[in-house]
Amino acid sequence: MLNAAGLAFVVAGSRWHQPDGQVMFVFILTMAAAEVAVGLALVLQIYHRFKSIDVDALSEMRG
Amino acid sequence: MEPTFYIAGAVAIVSTIVMLTRLNLVHALLHLIVSLLAVAVDFFVLGAPFAAALEAIVYAGAIMVLFLFVVMMLNIGRHAAEIERQWLTPGIWTGPVILACILIIEVVYLARGASPGLGTGATGPKEVGIALFGPYMIGVELASMLLLAGLVGTYHLGFRKTKQSEIQRDTDTHEGRADTGGDLVFAGTDRSARTT
Numbered sequence: 001m002l003n004a005a006g007l008a009f010v011v012a013g014s015r016w017h018q019p020d021g022q023v024m025f026v027f028i029l030t031m032a033a034a035e036v037a038v039g040l041a042l043v044l045q046i047y048h049r050f051k052s053i054d055v056d057a058l059s060e061m062r063g
Numbered sequence: 064m065e066p067t068f069y070i071a072g073a074v075a076i077v078s079t080i081v082m083l084t085r086l087n088l089v090h091a092l093l094h095l096i097v098s099l100l101a102v103a104v105d106f107f108v109l110g111a112p113f114a115a116a117l118e119a120i121v122y123a124g125a126i127m128v129l130f131l132f133v134v135m136m137l138n139i140g141r142h143a144a145e146i147e148r149q150w151l152t153p154g155i156w157t158g159p160v161i162l163a164c165i166l167i168i169e170v171v172y173l174a175r176g177a178s179p180g181l182g183t184g185a186t187g188p189k190e191v192g193i194a195l196f197g198p199y200m201i202g203v204e205l206a207s208m209l210l211l212a213g214l215v216g217t218y219h220l221g222f223r224k225t226k227q228s229e230i231q232r233d234t235d236t237h238e239g240r241a242d243t244g245g246d247l248v249f250a251g252t253d254r255s256a257r258t259t
Binding site: 003006007010011013014017018019020021022023025026027029030031032033034035036037038040041042043044045047048 | 099102105106109110111113114117118121122125126129130133137184186190191193194195199202206209210212213214216217220221223
């Protein structure tokens, strides 16, 4: 979905032949990379703690 | 507009739909990589070659590779043996290969200068660089701070202080590895069938 937003930005930027769309796309890429890194680190934590990445196994919260 | 734009767009949409219906996670990720490369071709046709290069290098080449690393490292499931046997068949590569061949034909066709979107109206890396160092300098600084925060957070989340007993058990015994039993030769095979 981030890629779709980036596509919209680049298309808008190329419509008026301005680099602003690609600048916004660079920022979106940066944000996506940071998010993927943090998300995958969380997945690894879940795997090491619960020995599976099934989300239904993470039911320690009560009440 | 350009027929190449529509073809690359169709490749992106089809490969994304195929990705959503895959049961095997690695197959889905490979189709997503094809979709990202199709969007990169779209950027190229639109006259944004810098965005096309960034999409291919960063998104398809770094972010999706990171996904694949984690998926393959976790080796999910007890049935990874059967899944890996299916992976080795050449039949699974027909889908991504066909879609990628369409993209290659398009890129070769575009590189021969047949597209009017390239030379005349293309905003290349120079304009983007001037914009990034000019009006969007604060955005660049904020992006660098975001990357630093992501780096520190990922390191903290990924850091596991392995106990000395765990290290000893991993290096000295075969039982250290839960999934393979320390057997790197037969890692990934169906262990229930092996008698030795």
